[in-house]
Amino acid sequence: MDAEVSDPADLLALDSLLGTEELALRDRVREFVRAEIRPNIARWYEDAHFPLEIVPELGRRGLLGMHLTGHGCAGRSAVEYGLAAAELEAGDSGLRTFVSVQGSLAMTAIARHGSDEQRDEWLPRLAAGEAIGCFALTEPSAGSDPSSMNTFARRDGAGPNAGWVLSGTKRWIGLASVADVAVVWAQTDDGVRGFVVPTRTKGFIARAIEPKLSMRASIQCDVELDEVRLPAEAVLPGAVGLRGPFSCLSEARYGIAWGAMGAARDAFEDALAYSRERLQFGKPLAGYQLTQQKLVDMALEINKGFLLALHLGRLKDAGKLEPHQISVGKLNNCREAIEICREARTILGGNGITLDYSPLRHANNLESVRTYEGTDEVHTLILGQRLTGMGAFR
Template identity: 80%
Template sequence: MTESSDLIGIDTLLSSEELALRDRVRTFVDAEIKPNIANWYEDAVFPLEIVPEMGKLGLLGMHISGYGCAGRSSVEYGLAALELEAGDSGLRTFVSVQGSLAMSAISKHGSEEQKQEWLPRMATGEAIGCFGLTEPTAGSDPGSMQTFARQDASGDWVINGAKRWIGLASVAKVAIIWAMTDDGVRGFVVPTDTAGFVATPINQKLSMRASIQCDISLDDVRLPATAVLPNVKGLRGPFSCLNEARYGIIWGAMGAARDSYLTALSYSQERLQFGKPLAGYQLTQEKLVNMALEINKGTLLALHLGRLKDAGTLQPHQISVGKLNNCREAIAICRDARAMLGGNGVTLDYSPLRHANNLESVRTYEGTDEVHTLILGNHITGVPAFR
């Protein structure tokens, strides 16, 4: 938090190590991301040149232990996600796709050989990974996926199908592809130079422009028997990784909200209307207070869930509480901050509308608002309402 946004002393709940890591990431964002993000966003460019620096900071797979990974706590990972998304959701998404999805799948479910082959290079950023679950007709319902992997007489796996909205696929060296098999859903470690694997960036986006999302086609992609993730079967495999990513979003959304709030606060203190600063008007102060309250509550919620995660007691429905609440409140804060900037707020000179546009994607991926509402409804009532 910052002095003008931390109304309840949240920083006092953090250890010196947690504060030091947060400050290192904040310094990186202030120096490398914020001065450049408007141009990256306008030009729809993902800055690959910052990936090695993220590796040096220990941000890639930072919650994984061993294999060159930092082995940081869940709270530390959350603080890093918050600071990265204060820069831009697309940059936090890179860390999430790389670490919480692709690396997490290998770490949780892979063989020792798969871990040794990929995790050290992914931790430094030398190798980028992607995570292929969503399909053109299977977003919120991955159990209906059409991508299919069959094992032939030689023991090789042959995959056919399509994936959509797959982050980083066109720049990745390895893809974790989830496919239906005769034995249920299985995960596969797929080098992206394998014949039949084609990733095509999705262009003309209005959100997450400084990020890469792709369509993937899989046309008779042939893999050895050792390509399968050996330690998991069924949808609990991808869901275990999605929960890691959802957890990071709980923190990240508050970073976008905080940056938007601070932008609106600074602007209101400098912008004169009717002879005095906007900050001197009651309506302005009410908006700022409401923003700050939700940022404090959302950050405190994220911290509480992080402590539960570090204690090994965090439950899936609690992740839904954080993802649903913090995305919903963050996008409202960003929109209100944009309104406070007037016409200037629709330019890339200011961050709130860029954050709001990005959050349209963030509230959709890793479970829509509706999906998390139904998860919580099921938890509260005991009655599933998904179908």
């Protein structure tokens, strides 16, 4: 038997495509996940618990809003953010989701569209993990079509200093019940606008959605906005219309293209290790042709998925990444990752349905990842429109 390599899924020497700093950051995040997340994740998942105590540590490691610059953010490249996302999701999708909601959604909204005062107040605390943010866009009847949202913000008085009153409901809002600040998107008389809402504001009510079969080591909530009164300066001045939230969703979707492959790689490694040790009919499972075919097929898709993610990252760092290309990454890598995790579970047999092994946990989580930030159907239609020039959303 050949000697075991450090990254058995890497058939193409992918590390040779990465720079020294990129490799160093990836390895630091990988070691953090191995030391702090992997020993605990089965228990957290079973107990439906997200460990809030790790949030300051994520901040100390520069992983919160890491692609942003200034206000305490690390200013890392898109590729470095992607590498970190892959390692975090190898631990659990809930961990990468936290970093995504905090950094790619809430912090990006404030950094790109907020006022100087909003940036100064919130970004340093969010980057340090001293505060938690959430991003309230989707609603019970407005998921894939956010333009149909019913949440409304009306002016509270007259004149330029008039405040706002928000009313409506949001659903599947990550971290809302533990957040200190929410970026809430609402219809107004002038189109969709974003609002920075401290969650202690009267009328902001968040309830965790339970029980769940997926993303158990994570927090998703229903949010009720019951006549939430805000000052005039709560509005994000730089965002009018759906382009504001969509620009944030693009950041999150990009990270998912990397993260899903991290989950797939972890499931593959569990299955590979098990197949080498599990004896059936007198020899290891890894010695049978059908098992090797499964392993090879998984490894091929993992390599292709990481090559795709890396290409997107290089394009993003060069300022050339287009939205439809992000859809390629999100659609392909989520779709392939969930199949890899399911196939990895088959190698584990009955033992694969326990939390002693990661593939089925990852597969369950990826059911959510595949749905949020654009379903397969939405990204298919985005790409269909790119290919044909005709929109088929309605």
